[in-house]
Amino acid sequence: MEILKVEDLRFAYPGEKTDTLDKISFSVDAGEFICLCGPTGCGKSTLLRLLKKELQPRGDIRGRILFNDKDISEDEYDTSSAIGFVMQSPDEQIVTDTVWHELAFGLENIGMKREKIALKIAEIASYFGISSWYDKKVSELSGGQKQILNLAAVMVMSPDVLILDEPTSQLDPIAASDFIATVKKLNREFSLTVIITEHRLEDVIPISDRVMVLKQGEILCFGDPDDVVSKIRETSDLISAMPSAVQLYHAVGGKGKCPLDVRDGRNFIEKNFLPSSVSLPTDKYIHADDVALEMNKVFFRYSKQMPDVLDLMSLKVYSGETYFILGSNGSGKTTALGIASGIYTPYSGKVKVFGKNVRDYKNNSLYKNCLAYLPQDVETVFLENTVGEELKDAMEEARELPFDVDRLLSKHPYDLSGGEKQLVALAKVLSQKPQILLLDEPTKGIDAASKRRLAEIIKALKNRGITVVAVTHDVDFAAMTADRCGMFFRGRIVSENTTREFFSDNDFYTTAVNRMTRDYYSMAVTVSDCAELCMKNIREEGTVK
Amino acid sequence: MRTFKDSNPIAVTLYFLFVTGITMFLFDPILNGISFLGALIFSLVCGDGRDNKKHLLCLVLFVATALINPLVSHNGVTVLFFINDNPITLESLLYGCSNAFMLVSVLYWFSCFSCLMDSDKLLYVFGSFSPKAALVFSMALRYIPLFGDRSKKIRATQKTMGLYKDGNILDMIRGRVREFSIMTTWALEKGIITADSMSARGYGQGRRTRFTNFRFYLCDVILLILSSVLAVFVIMSAVKHDFVFYPAIVAPKMSLISVIGYVSYGVLVLIPTINEWKEEIRWRYLRSKI
Incomplete structure (x- = not known):
């Protein structure tokens, strides 16, 4: 049954001559799982918001949007509970101070009776496993819990359609796949119609019924996932957002059915490639003699009563090296960077930057021509009202970055996309002319294309001799970028190695490509590694020639 | 019990x-x-x-x-x-x-x-007099830790951007003013998202009821x-x-x-x-x- 139908929808923001959306027509059946993808600025979010009456942006809307065969623009048609909408940022969507109140909020708004609310909340809290933190303050929750709460607070109103606008872009990969799994469960168990956009499609594409690709406000294609992903090979900006199996399929020029997840990808490899030459020649690990950043037996806690966040943490990063610290959320990675950058002082242990104790850098000399830090929330870097003012002293650095900064100069920094924000903030901290750059979750909230651009920038910085230390939980990004990686767990680095060895030694905390090629090829960590190996081992009887 | x-x-x-x-x-x-x-x-x-x-x-x-x-x-x-x-x-x-x-x-x-x-x-007690005031109060309680957390982050970033000198009071005051201005921009900007989230869940569409965890036994x-x-x-x-x-x-x-x-x-x-x-x-x- 058709639940949502869009007919010849066009939309233009006020004052803009070109249409953001052009001739959009499609229909969605009840119970479908639709993945909407496209490069940043293609109109994904605008389209999603147009479907939700309460969130429709101001502008010129033409065409019709029918929900259950009724035009949603009709005044008396109330879709506030029938169409649920979950947005990107976990924090700002939460309205009230406690978990239970947040769950009740929507039901209070539609004037439901107290007893009925109590029942609904009890149901939803049990289903989502919220009961154990029902009484908590929302400020005590983790990012993943907050986003699950946002989902539950929408689901409590029993919507027929759930729209999700990049819901996991601020979450770590574990929380992100938990979240996607919950959405999948809702879709399968309640035949809830889901329309979702995402930056990271690794988990989403395999479970979608249909995939829609938008490009510059038009529908490029809309159909079965394996059909769509095999069509988009030209648009390379999109390819990097796809699951690793899809990327590999395209990299080796695959034909026939496109694999979507790790399991299919493994079958695809075994079917088409031999395991005869199993490893790539690796460069020997050499490092400079001088140490750029050294942490020696560092202990730190935020206050007397709290437990140690850093517990015997030691780290040595050599000059000119790119070092990634990986680990799960809340393990203290960010705190470790805070200590390295002199924001916090450890209660025991030494932190040295270029052989000099951080405490001995007086009057900001640490932050001039020496060390720069790009925080997780890049918005905290911005002080001015336009990007132009923001980059006044950093134009030189901004010009070197591989993106067109002039287009953004008159915009407010908060109006940029995630990727643009990241790059502008990076240009700004680079104007401190650092020798060592610290990055905290640099890939949080940015799309795949920006991620690839960022990896190129880090490589360019390395070529200029700049040491880069980053913390992340994005294993794919680390595999693409890092020289060495360290695994951070319970307040210290428990193992470290050069990137390839690091990921091929790990069983769970590793890239999808590595999981795909486990025990078949060794040291294949990135898509390009694997493609290179595959091309050496083509099976005669396979489909790849 | x-x-x-x-x-x-x-x-x-x-x-x-x-x-x-x-x-x-x-x-x-x-x-x-x-x-x-x-x-x-x-x-x-x-x-x-x-x-x-x-x-x-x-x-x-x-x-x-x-x-x-x-x-x-x-x-x-x-x-x-x-x-x-x-x-x-x-x-x-x-x-x-x-x-x-x-x-x-x-x-x-x-x-x-x-x-x-x-x-x-x-x-709950105050809300019995005015449900609207109770919602505002609850939102305020939500924002206090959020703002505190945010201002800590801003201060840390500003520090690493080399904007403060050691023990310079003038610098510190300037820093606080700057921090306040960033906080205001940020709060207004994020307030829009919260407002969206409220209207997406039907706020302002009619008479609200009030749910509480307390009852009179x-x-x-x-x-x-x-x-x-x-x-x-x-x-x-x-x-x-x-x-x-x-x-x-x-x-x-x-x-x-x-x-x-x-x-x-x-x-x-x-x-x-x-x-x-x-x-x-x-x-x-x-x-x-x-």
Whole structure:
């Protein structure tokens, strides 16, 4: 049954001559799982918001949007509970101070009776496993819990359609796949119609019924996932957002059915490639003699009563090296960077930057021509009202970055996309002319294309001799970028190695490509590694020639 | 198990209003004494009384209040001694003591109250007067930790951007101003998302209902009625007689009415303590059967 139908929808923001959306027509059946993808600025979010009456942006809307065969623009048609909408940022969507109140909020708004609310909340809290933190303050929750709460607070109103606008872009990969799994469960168990956009499609594409690709406000294609992903090979900006199996399929020029997840990808490899030459020649690990950043037996806690966040943490990063610290959320990675950058002082242990104790850098000399830090929330870097003012002293650095900064100069920094924000903030901290750059979750909230651009920038910085230390939980990004990686767990680095060895030694905390090629090829960590190996081992009887 | 602490917050709040109101506005040293004893016992029972610092502070406050009155007020007929040719009178000293009892016991009651209530309960009590105010209050409580967290992050980033010098006050002030301006921009910007999230969930589309986790059970109603009735007894009996300090102490004659008043107040201040004890005993008895 058709639940949502869009007919010849066009939309233009006020004052803009070109249409953001052009001739959009499609229909969605009840119970479908639709993945909407496209490069940043293609109109994904605008389209999603147009479907939700309460969130429709101001502008010129033409065409019709029918929900259950009724035009949603009709005044008396109330879709506030029938169409649920979950947005990107976990924090700002939460309205009230406690978990239970947040769950009740929507039901209070539609004037439901107290007893009925109590029942609904009890149901939803049990289903989502919220009961154990029902009484908590929302400020005590983790990012993943907050986003699950946002989902539950929408689901409590029993919507027929759930729209999700990049819901996991601020979450770590574990929380992100938990979240996607919950959405999948809702879709399968309640035949809830889901329309979702995402930056990271690794988990989403395999479970979608249909995939829609938008490009510059038009529908490029809309159909079965394996059909769509095999069509988009030209648009390379999109390819990097796809699951690793899809990327590999395209990299080796695959034909026939496109694999979507790790399991299919493994079958695809075994079917088409031999395991005869199993490893790539690796460069020997050499490092400079001088140490750029050294942490020696560092202990730190935020206050007397709290437990140690850093517990015997030691780290040595050599000059000119790119070092990634990986680990799960809340393990203290960010705190470790805070200590390295002199924001916090450890209660025991030494932190040295270029052989000099951080405490001995007086009057900001640490932050001039020496060390720069790009925080997780890049918005905290911005002080001015336009990007132009923001980059006044950093134009030189901004010009070197591989993106067109002039287009953004008159915009407010908060109006940029995630990727643009990241790059502008990076240009700004680079104007401190650092020798060592610290990055905290640099890939949080940015799309795949920006991620690839960022990896190129880090490589360019390395070529200029700049040491880069980053913390992340994005294993794919680390595999693409890092020289060495360290695994951070319970307040210290428990193992470290050069990137390839690091990921091929790990069983769970590793890239999808590595999981795909486990025990078949060794040291294949990135898509390009694997493609290179595959091309050496083509099976005669396979489909790849 | 429902102890006084778990009772309906409205009943608890009204109880505290009665007890402290009587202590503050019915000026009677005997009532003050009863109130003080009740507060002290309950603060020990509810676990709030283990804070020795608080007891010390109250003691200091008590002594100070009790002594300052005779030093500034020289009314009264019974002169004890002279300081700098100023008479120190017994009446004035006792008046000070009575005042001190009142002050300290109100302090103890309030500290017990804050020990029993949390923001959820307060919100429920205030929300009963205005649901709209309750929502605003709840949103404010949401924003306080969010803003605090945010300003910490901004400060850290600003520091690593080399914007502060060590120990330069001017720099620090400039930094705080900048921080404030970023915070404002950020709050306005993110406020839009919160507003979207509210309207997406149907806010402003009609009459809101109000959901709470609290209910009135029979024991809450009993508590409410009992404390109101006792409070009315105390007030009715207290307005019938006056305790006079100056120029000489004239205690009102003990009559049936005044005795009923004092006993009622005694019962009133002991309600929470008795309740805790009762539950404690019941719990032990029930546990012996587990």
